[in-house]
Amino acid sequence: MVAAIAVIWEAAKILFGLPSYQLPHLHEIAADFFREGAGGELWLWIMTQNAAYTALESLIGFALGGVTGLVLAVAFAHSRWLERGLLPYVVASQTVPILAIAPMIVVWLGTSWFSKAVIAAYLTFFPVTVNMSRGLRAVDSDALALMRALSASSRQIFFKLRFPASLPYLFTALRISATASVIGAIVGELPVGSRYGMGVVIINAAQYYNWRPANLWAAIAVSAAIGILFYHAVAAVERRVVSWSRTAPAI
Amino acid sequence: MASPIIELEAVAKTFESRAGATEALRAVSLAVDAGELVSIIGPSGCGKSSLLRIVGDLVEPSAGTVRVNGKSARQARLDRDYGIVFQTPVLYEWRTVLENVQLPLELAGRPRAEREQRPRALLRLVGLEEFAGHYPWQLSGGMQQRVSIARALALNPSILLMDEPFGALDEMTRERLNQELLQVCAETAATTLFVTHSIAEAVFLSTRIVVMSPRPGRIERVVTVDLPQPRAGTTRALPRFFELVTEVRRSLREDPGLAGEQARPGASGSR
Numbered sequence: 001m002v003a004a005i006a007v008i009w010e011a012a013k014i015l016f017g018l019p020s021y022q023l024p025h026l027h028e029i030a031a032d033f034f035r036e037g038a039g040g041e042l043w044l045w046i047m048t049q050n051a052a053y054t055a056l057e058s059l060i061g062f063a064l065g066g067v068t069g070l071v072l073a074v075a076f077a078h079s080r081w082l083e084r085g086l087l088p089y090v091v092a093s094q095t096v097p098i099l100a101i102a103p104m105i106v107v108w109l110g111t112s113w114f115s116k117a118v119i120a121a122y123l124t125f126f127p128v129t130v131n132m133s134r135g136l137r138a139v140d141s142d143a144l145a146l147m148r149a150l151s152a153s154s155r156q157i158f159f160k161l162r163f164p165a166s167l168p169y170l171f172t173a174l175r176i177s178a179t180a181s182v183i184g185a186i187v188g189e190l191p192v193g194s195r196y197g198m199g200v201v202i203i204n205a206a207q208y209y210n211w212r213p214a215n216l217w218a219a220i221a222v223s224a225a226i227g228i229l230f231y232h233a234v235a236a237v238e239r240r241v242v243s244w245s246r247t248a249p250a251i
Numbered sequence: 252m253a254s255p256i257i258e259l260e261a262v263a264k265t266f267e268s269r270a271g272a273t274e275a276l277r278a279v280s281l282a283v284d285a286g287e288l289v290s291i292i293g294p295s296g297c298g299k300s301s302l303l304r305i306v307g308d309l310v311e312p313s314a315g316t317v318r319v320n321g322k323s324a325r326q327a328r329l330d331r332d333y334g335i336v337f338q339t340p341v342l343y344e345w346r347t348v349l350e351n352v353q354l355p356l357e358l359a360g361r362p363r364a365e366r367e368q369r370p371r372a373l374l375r376l377v378g379l380e381e382f383a384g385h386y387p388w389q390l391s392g393g394m395q396q397r398v399s400i401a402r403a404l405a406l407n408p409s410i411l412l413m414d415e416p417f418g419a420l421d422e423m424t425r426e427r428l429n430q431e432l433l434q435v436c437a438e439t440a441a442t443t444l445f446v447t448h449s450i451a452e453a454v455f456l457s458t459r460i461v462v463m464s465p466r467p468g469r470i471e472r473v474v475t476v477d478l479p480q481p482r483a484g485t486t487r488a489l490p491r492f493f494e495l496v497t498e499v500r501r502s503l504r505e506d507p508g509l510a511g512e513q514a515r516p517g518a519s520g521s522r
Binding site for chain 2: 165
């Protein structure tokens, strides 16, 4: 698969006669990691540091958003009234372009890692809320009747039936959120004032793009790698937790 | 004579919906004595499942009274007097076979020792001891239904409510499970209310068969099954068995949807 993409990449470059500032050679991108930066450090090291910073922000944002999403989903599943009142605002929050809202959050919360984590959480919570509240409601009616026949308390019904039954829904949402949280963190790093993170690397590389196009492509590759890593981490946890399900996806 | 375990008096049920009211049951009165296995048979939509759920306090009757063990149905449910088996096994797929059978004991807050021992004994009773650690999807439909019977017995309930438990199984599995069910009932001394589509099954299992009319469901006839106990494979070959099957079928004949056994839906092996 990787080889196929490489072949198509290089073929496109020849076929359309694309110069390096439009599409650099793959080896040029690879070589960029082994170039020394302004401070004398290898770009590989610079990228790793910034990627780790972004990954940490994403992770915190992912956890924050996941918990928020879960709490909202449980609240919605418990009360139609609450859902009817709040859901329109939850939906509206996602229709506002993140690029517009991110600078505001940075202005309010400062340029530290925290504001980035909040922006990551902003993108994370929505899929969790939507999917999980559906999962909590999608419980089989006979499974509920069984609980009732056994005179179970509503606490027991939640923890022994509704919650475990909706775990597959939760993980479907978390897979989406995993990649979204990385996007959120990077977008949060774009406004002026941030000093670390892949967002900062991307902005700088874009500024010097004509001079050194491979740098931006390398930054893009690293950012994508963080998202892919997150996705697979969630999938791995899912395979462990939802191992009972025969519908658990292979990837 | 001892007072009946289940006593229904003039029970009626009307379902209200936007499309209008549907009268599901009309003036159903029935008394079931301790240790009986009473089948409820009738055409689709005659309200037999609703009747079962009214007894189990899963559905409220629109009129009439339900007494169970001398209490209201609600109190009987709160006292966990019921074991219930549905048409589908309704096993929790994130729990192993053993954990599924443990569920009622967990909910009732029974001591740990009992939660460990009783489910294993019940799995032995239904012949699934070696599948304790399996997940439900790894079992066939018939095996899953046996797990659900074991689960229904976990709290040693005085009343078993069974809503077409073998309706989705193939004929051979069904007959084997009929036999097993009788053994289980004999060992646990539970009083059983059994909803079914199958005439042969009703005759084979029951002490009495309640034949219901099409909607609104009323009791058309009650057929007392005077076949010798205990029932066995040979019971099905007795002339009296066929007479009773014919008698029940004749009582049902008004209904075009259930002219014969063969009209029973869902004779597939996996569920």
